Amino acid sequence: MKKILTILATAMTAATLGAQTLNVTVGSVVYMFPASQTGDMTYNDGTTLNIMGKEFALSDISSMKVEDTEVTDNSIAVSYDGTSAVVRVAGNIARYVSPTVEGAHVGIEQSADVADEISYNLSGATSDGSFYMSGSYKATVELDNVSIVNSGSGNEGYAIWIANGKRINVSVSGENSLTDAAGGGQKACFFVKGHAEFKGDGSLTINGMSKHGFKCNEYMQLKKSFGGSIIVAQAASDGLHIGQYLDMRSGSISVRNAGDDCIQIESTDDETDENNGQCIISGGTIDCVATAAASKGLKSDSDMTISGGDITITTTGSAIWEEDTEDTSNSSTSGASAIKSGGNVVISDGVLTLTNTASGGKNISVDGNLEISGGSITCKNTGTLFYSNGTTTNTNYTGDTDRIDSRYTSSPKGIKVDGDVVISGGTIDINATGRNGEGIESKSTMTIDGGTLSISTYDDAINSTSDMRINGGEVTTVAANNDGIDSNGDLWITGGTVMAFGASDPECGLDADEQHKLYITGGDVLAVGGGNNTVSSTTGSQALLATTSSVSAGNQVSVKSGTTTLATFTVPSSYTASSSSGRGPGGSMGGRSSSVLISCAGLTSWTSYSVTINSTTTSVKAATTYSGR
Amino acid sequence: MCATIALAVGLPVLAESEGYEYLTFEKQDGSLVSYLASSLTINVEGGNLSVTSREGNSNIVAADLTKMYFSTASSEMTQLKDVIVGTEAVEVYTTGGVYMGRYNNLNELRNTLPKGVYIVKSGSINFKYAVK
Numbered sequence: 001m002k003k004i005l006t007i008l009a010t011a012m013t014a015a016t017l018g019a020q021t022l023n024v025t026v027g028s029v030v031y032m033f034p035a036s037q038t039g040d041m042t043y044n045d046g047t048t049l050n051i052m053g054k055e056f057a058l059s060d061i062s063s064m065k066v067e068d069t070e071v072t073d074n075s076i077a078v079s080y081d082g083t084s085a086v087v088r089v090a091g092n093i094a095r096y097v098s099p100t101v102e103g104a105h106v107g108i109e110q111s112a113d114v115a116d117e118i119s120y121n122l123s124g125a126t127s128d129g130s131f132y133m134s135g136s137y138k139a140t141v142e143l144d145n146v147s148i149v150n151s152g153s154g155n156e157g158y159a160i161w162i163a164n165g166k167r168i169n170v171s172v173s174g175e176n177s178l179t180d181a182a183g184g185g186q187k188a189c190f191f192v193k194g195h196a197e198f199k200g201d202g203s204l205t206i207n208g209m210s211k212h213g214f215k216c217n218e219y220m221q222l223k224k225s226f227g228g229s230i231i232v233a234q235a236a237s238d239g240l241h242i243g244q245y246l247d248m249r250s251g252s253i254s255v256r257n258a259g260d261d262c263i264q265i266e267s268t269d270d271e272t273d274e275n276n277g278q279c280i281i282s283g284g285t286i287d288c289v290a291t292a293a294a295s296k297g298l299k300s301d302s303d304m305t306i307s308g309g310d311i312t313i314t315t316t317g318s319a320i321w322e323e324d325t326e327d328t329s330n331s332s333t334s335g336a337s338a339i340k341s342g343g344n345v346v347i348s349d350g351v352l353t354l355t356n357t358a359s360g361g362k363n364i365s366v367d368g369n370l371e372i373s374g375g376s377i378t379c380k381n382t383g384t385l386f387y388s389n390g391t392t393t394n395t396n397y398t399g400d401t402d403r404i405d406s407r408y409t410s411s412p413k414g415i416k417v418d419g420d421v422v423i424s425g426g427t428i429d430i431n432a433t434g435r436n437g438e439g440i441e442s443k444s445t446m447t448i449d450g451g452t453l454s455i456s457t458y459d460d461a462i463n464s465t466s467d468m469r470i471n472g473g474e475v476t477t478v479a480a481n482n483d484g485i486d487s488n489g490d491l492w493i494t495g496g497t498v499m500a501f502g503a504s505d506p507e508c509g510l511d512a513d514e515q516h517k518l519y520i521t522g523g524d525v526l527a528v529g530g531g532n533n534t535v536s537s538t539t540g541s542q543a544l545l546a547t548t549s550s551v552s553a554g555n556q557v558s559v560k561s562g563t564t565t566l567a568t569f570t571v572p573s574s575y576t577a578s579s580s581s582g583r584g585p586g587g588s589m590g591g592r593s594s595s596v597l598i599s600c601a602g603l604t605s606w607t608s609y610s611v612t613i614n615s616t617t618t619s620v621k622a623a624t625t626y627s628g629r
Numbered sequence: 630m631c632a633t634i635a636l637a638v639g640l641p642v643l644a645e646s647e648g649y650e651y652l653t654f655e656k657q658d659g660s661l662v663s664y665l666a667s668s669l670t671i672n673v674e675g676g677n678l679s680v681t682s683r684e685g686n687s688n689i690v691a692a693d694l695t696k697m698y699f700s701t702a703s704s705e706m707t708q709l710k711d712v713i714v715g716t717e718a719v720e721v722y723t724t725g726g727v728y729m730g731r732y733n734n735l736n737e738l739r740n741t742l743p744k745g746v747y748i749v750k751s752g753s754i755n756f757k758y759a760v761k
Contacts, residue, residue, distance in 0.1 A: 040697075
């Protein structure tokens, strides 16, 4: 009966046991096998033990303990503590991984036979450690309040090195910090060979001591579920260096003290790769300060699409002379840029606050076309004119640039576009007051269908190399030393509200190239400058009024037909009245006055209207053409 | 019959338990050795397994082992269960030590022997059994 009673007692005890685990310790690695999964664990010749397909040499095993611990299948936990680390491997995946631990340098080889995703949880702190993982199946890396400083060459100097080319989920929770080894040959502090998808709500601070802060060879995605932050506190080269594309939907990225660009997105070698070289931002916050010479805040090899988010970028690094040793004719100056795209840029929403203080720097530079249909873009550019011919450099050049090869200078500009510019919405506020500073420049055509543009510059406020059409929107331009609106092709104004203020003679409020024409067929137009371009007649021309007057900031300008007000304008506060003579209607000269051109709906040729400027009213006869310069 | 009733209550409890009470080793000769699993520690030293359990310390020569597994019943319980369900032969003694014979199973014993208390032996286990 004693035996029977004992059996009964133990049976009752068994009912209350927790999750039993057989923990097999091999060095600093603990394999945790749930008792419910182990089945038969086979010995062979007294030399090996096989548990769930994991073959152990008995001589390697320090101990085996039965403990009541919870084990999550498909998980590996790495706990750092000073200069040591412990790796805990869930039993069901033990046979698929080969961990090594040297001090706090952890390496895990993941077998090609893995059929389920493995999660690697990193926690604790190390003053000389790292994490390496290889494999060919997607995986998750959980940064769980981990602090890794690599002060040596273990795992090749990286803080985290993911040599797995598949999708890597990076889950960030709590406060995490990574610092790689200085002076090493590693590609980044945190390197992912494949593509990285970030989620979680924690913070990740990165110190890239040898090259980039973070680098992935394929895309980087900040998922909508990512409410955390990636902070690159310093990087020897780029803050983030992304191999295929950036897809940012949420979270925040901050970069400071980068030796090169804050965020750079490169194209892969395979042109067919999805979104190759692109930057896609639909949400989240970017806050970067690019301080390196000619560096970029956000740079993509190919297209950039911004449909949301809050982007604040400051550039302070002066332009440089870039020598092309293979073809010296391609050598030229290169300036900083807050946003730089090698392809097209589409902005439909979001808040962009871009500041440049660097000599020759741009706020936005686009190699392809630019489309803006929404959002808020604020560009402040106080950079100076940069000059260099490779031997002589001047970061505050004040000489005449008209006879200098353009390769030798880099002007500060709000938005510079090599292709076409189409603006149909949004709010654009540009202030580029540094020498030769321009607001929006297109090397091709410019079309404005909508939006609110307020641009104050040193040089041309808006400039296009080819035709420019303003069909809508509210466009206010003030150029202190050149034209308010300057088209080097035809200039068409068909709608919208346009106020263009140019500098004193010979500069214009509205200016088209000598070989081209200015047409006005609609809109409310006020153009003030040392002169204005000749307005040509065309089908549907809208009549205009031309006069001369002293115009100052804050003045009200109105047009009345009898007691009916046809149009009113308020001269922007940024306008500084011309100090030299303006050219009046028909080429006559007015003393210390500006040429004033007004066009609006309701005007009829050969009819006189009351034009009031700063409370002084004159009668002006309307015409469909204007003979200016 | 008392024993039969007691085991009939105890065994279902074991079957429903999520825990494994024992870690059982099977040797090359087919014999089983069970240890209480809770807090069991096995250190590998040379070719031996040094086992520390709540029941004490013992050593197992690794080369003698074929496998180990978690079980809800000890090796003895496993044998006892086999006896009860009638798949194991038993040898029977009186409480005075007189050998009464070998029976193919408990049912045969109960139908053959007169009323009284006997010592039943099967493999490495012994227990008292009352025939009423």
